[in-house]
Amino acid sequence: MNVAVAKTGNGRAVSDLFASAEGRLPGSPDVIAVRREAFETYERLGLPHRRIEEWKYTDLRALVGEVLPLAAAPDAAALKRAAEAVKAHAIEGARKLVLVDGVFAADLSDTKALTAEVGFRTLREALEKDSGLLKTSSTDAVIALNAAMATDGVVLSIANGAQLSAPIQILHIATAASASSFTRSRVAIGKGARATIVESFVSAGAKAYQVNDAVIVTVGDGADVAHIRLMDDAADAANVSSHFVTVGANVKFNFFNMTTGAAVSRLQGFITLAGEGSELSANGVNLLQKTEHGDTTLVVDHAVPNCVSREIFRAVIDDRAHSVFQGRIIVRPDAQKTDGKMMTRALLLSDEAEADNKPELEIFADDVSCGHGATAGALDDSLLFYLKARGLPEKQAQALLIQAFVGEAIEQIADDVLREHVIGIAERWLERRS
Amino acid sequence: MALLEVKDLKVRVEEREILHGLTLTVNEGEVHAIMGPNGSGKSTLSHVIAGKPGYEVTDGQILFKGEDLLEMSPDERAAKGVFLAFQYPVEIPGVATMTFLRTALNAQRKARGESEYSTPDFLKKVREVSKSLNIPQDMLKRGVNVGFSGGEKKRNEVLQMALFEPSLCILDEMDSGLDIDALRIAADGVNALRSPKRAMVVITHYQRLLNYIVPDVVHVMSKGRVVKSGGKELALELEASGYAQFEDAA
Numbered sequence: 001m002n003v004a005v006a007k008t009g010n011g012r013a014v015s016d017l018f019a020s021a022e023g024r025l026p027g028s029p030d031v032i033a034v035r036r037e038a039f040e041t042y043e044r045l046g047l048p049h050r051r052i053e054e055w056k057y058t059d060l061r062a063l064v065g066e067v068l069p070l071a072a073a074p075d076a077a078a079l080k081r082a083a084e085a086v087k088a089h090a091i092e093g094a095r096k097l098v099l100v101d102g103v104f105a106a107d108l109s110d111t112k113a114l115t116a117e118v119g120f121r122t123l124r125e126a127l128e129k130d131s132g133l134l135k136t137s138s139t140d141a142v143i144a145l146n147a148a149m150a151t152d153g154v155v156l157s158i159a160n161g162a163q164l165s166a167p168i169q170i171l172h173i174a175t176a177a178s179a180s181s182f183t184r185s186r187v188a189i190g191k192g193a194r195a196t197i198v199e200s201f202v203s204a205g206a207k208a209y210q211v212n213d214a215v216i217v218t219v220g221d222g223a224d225v226a227h228i229r230l231m232d233d234a235a236d237a238a239n240v241s242s243h244f245v246t247v248g249a250n251v252k253f254n255f256f257n258m259t260t261g262a263a264v265s266r267l268q269g270f271i272t273l274a275g276e277g278s279e280l281s282a283n284g285v286n287l288l289q290k291t292e293h294g295d296t297t298l299v300v301d302h303a304v305p306n307c308v309s310r311e312i313f314r315a316v317i318d319d320r321a322h323s324v325f326q327g328r329i330i331v332r333p334d335a336q337k338t339d340g341k342m343m344t345r346a347l348l349l350s351d352e353a354e355a356d357n358k359p360e361l362e363i364f365a366d367d368v369s370c371g372h373g374a375t376a377g378a379l380d381d382s383l384l385f386y387l388k389a390r391g392l393p394e395k396q397a398q399a400l401l402i403q404a405f406v407g408e409a410i411e412q413i414a415d416d417v418l419r420e421h422v423i424g425i426a427e428r429w430l431e432r433r434s
Numbered sequence: 435m436a437l438l439e440v441k442d443l444k445v446r447v448e449e450r451e452i453l454h455g456l457t458l459t460v461n462e463g464e465v466h467a468i469m470g471p472n473g474s475g476k477s478t479l480s481h482v483i484a485g486k487p488g489y490e491v492t493d494g495q496i497l498f499k500g501e502d503l504l505e506m507s508p509d510e511r512a513a514k515g516v517f518l519a520f521q522y523p524v525e526i527p528g529v530a531t532m533t534f535l536r537t538a539l540n541a542q543r544k545a546r547g548e549s550e551y552s553t554p555d556f557l558k559k560v561r562e563v564s565k566s567l568n569i570p571q572d573m574l575k576r577g578v579n580v581g582f583s584g585g586e587k588k589r590n591e592v593l594q595m596a597l598f599e600p601s602l603c604i605l606d607e608m609d610s611g612l613d614i615d616a617l618r619i620a621a622d623g624v625n626a627l628r629s630p631k632r633a634m635v636v637i638t639h640y641q642r643l644l645n646y647i648v649p650d651v652v653h654v655m656s657k658g659r660v661v662k663s664g665g666k667e668l669a670l671e672l673e674a675s676g677y678a679q680f681e682d683a684a
């Protein structure tokens with residue numbers, strides 16, 4: 001959508017945002033030109049709001065208001081705090097790549113442990129010659145803003161046929177309060193490769209910060225990939241992340257997103273099945289409380305025939321929190337024999353909790369099997385009483401039923417260590433409730 | 435010693451009085467049968483003792499080991515030793531039976547200030563008990579009661595009874611939905627749990643169940659009261675003459 005929106009009240013602050021950050025933004029003169037153009041796009045559009053159809057339920061102008069100034073590069077004290085957070089959130093056996101306040105932290109990362117099959121550069125290094133990294137087909141304002149402002153990220157290239165036994169974990173650590181970080185990463189996975197990528201977003205004591213992240217993933221033919229995103233930012237932070245995934249032929253791609261933090265968050269994933277015979281499993285869990293607003297938006301584009309997509313999404317919403325799930329399945333005219341299914345369920349733990357489910361099927365082929373389902377409801381009183389009659393206190397009975405509810409999505413994670421890690425995050429969220 | 439004392443209990447559901455002053459005393463080691471026609475309030479009594487929401491106690495009291503049961507939440511009652519075997523045990527998809535059993539047992543022990551079972555000790559205990567009840571191990575790996583037959587669900591109730599070792603077991607229409615073989619297995623399980631320290635209240639519409647679980651005392655309920663109590667021969671008398679005479683008496 002390309003509507004000309006009058007400058008908002010924060011228009012002036014927005015211009016200052018770029019001008020004051022420009023000296024810190026990496027890239028060749030070509031790259032800076034791309035950034036400037038992206039920023040102009042953002043300035044023209046402003047933050048997305050409810051009259052933009054894709055952002056109907058997540059009005060960033062109302063929820064966030066303004067974009068905070070760019071976070072300063074982390075100093076020694078910040079890196080020390082970040083090191084503690086890395087320890088607390090690292091996945092057992094994973095190769096860690098750490099970004100602190102939007103800047104790659106070499107000392108906290110395991111770059112030396114990466115095998116020869118994994119090419120690694122920072123975005124900062126890559127932008128010295130490649131402005132293509134900042135370009136996407138999207139016209140979305142937050143993505144344009146990301147292109148303009150991205151300070152760093154990881155650029156990974158996994159060789160054809162590589163069989164990575166250890167996950168690669170990209171950790172985003174926030175230490176700076178009342179500031180923004182912008183990161184952009186690219187992960188290129190070679191043909192026949194096997195890899196697990198985990199992204200974690202956490203706070204090291206920072207408050208009221210903003211994160212704008214973008215990840216571009218390409219998956220070569222025959223690859224087997226697990227991509228897991230765990231967003232547990234501070235309770236008063238905002239996180240808007242965009243994924244662009246292009247999947248080749250005969251690929252198994254297993255995506256999972258978990259939202260347990262941030263006052264305002266949106267993950268928007270654009271996944272294109274561009275090669276035949278691929279299987280996509282895209283799943284997610286939102287665990288929201290207090291006044292949190294969590295939006296998971298997935299667009300699955302079946303561009304070619306004979307692909308399968310499965311989406312399982314679960315939201316658990318307490319207090320006055322608001323969960324949004326938008327799932328669109330597009331089946332292009334040539335994409336015959338597409339098999340696409342999406343099932344979303346919301347569990348409302350309070351009378352004031354709110355869930356919006358917006359499933360959309362756009363089918364242009366005539367020989368396909370596609371479907372979606374959506375439910376919303378409270379915990380079943382008869383199940384709660386049964387558990388209580390067996391000795392479980394109210395909160396523990398609720399916790400067991402909530403774990404069962406989200407379990408169906410979490411079970412889609414094949415790796416035992418990762419699945420247990422995710423279950424642990426859900427358990428800690430449940431403990432925070434009681 | 436009196437384990438359960440129900441005194442002049444009056445209970446309403448949505449403005450309608452179901453129990454009109456029910457009195458019942460169950461001593462340690464005794465097995466009581468409560469019989470009565472549909473709508474006499476048998477299941478209401480079992481639900482009120484277990485603490486199911488939706489019932490308003492307007493008068494009377496329930497003492498359990500001398501303590502006021504009505505002041506306790508359902509989980510506190512369970513930890514104190516009250517066990518209700520449900521007429522229709524619910525299915526809980528996504529909660530593995532083993533997880534459920536361990537969580538419940540440890541929650542009860544924790545509430546009593548006892549040490550929680552370690553996983554190996556717990557597994558050993560479950561294996562012993564489930565073997566005696568003819569419950570296959572794969573049933574324990576499934577979701578609680580999910581896809582279980584009527585007989586399997588009742589055996590699962592008896593399994594819990596054996597694991598939690600309550601001092602009062604209330605069996606609500608345990609025979610409903612069971613064929614004769616399933617009934618025999620479940621009843622054998624219950625009989626194995628009879629002990630001088632444990633009391634049972636067997637709620638049933640039919641005398642049939644009492645051939646397998648032989649009671650010490652039989653009560654007849656009608657219109658929200660106990661209208662007659664006697665020995666096990668009272669059940670046989672009812673079988674022959676029906677409930678009509680008591681409905682008039684009430």
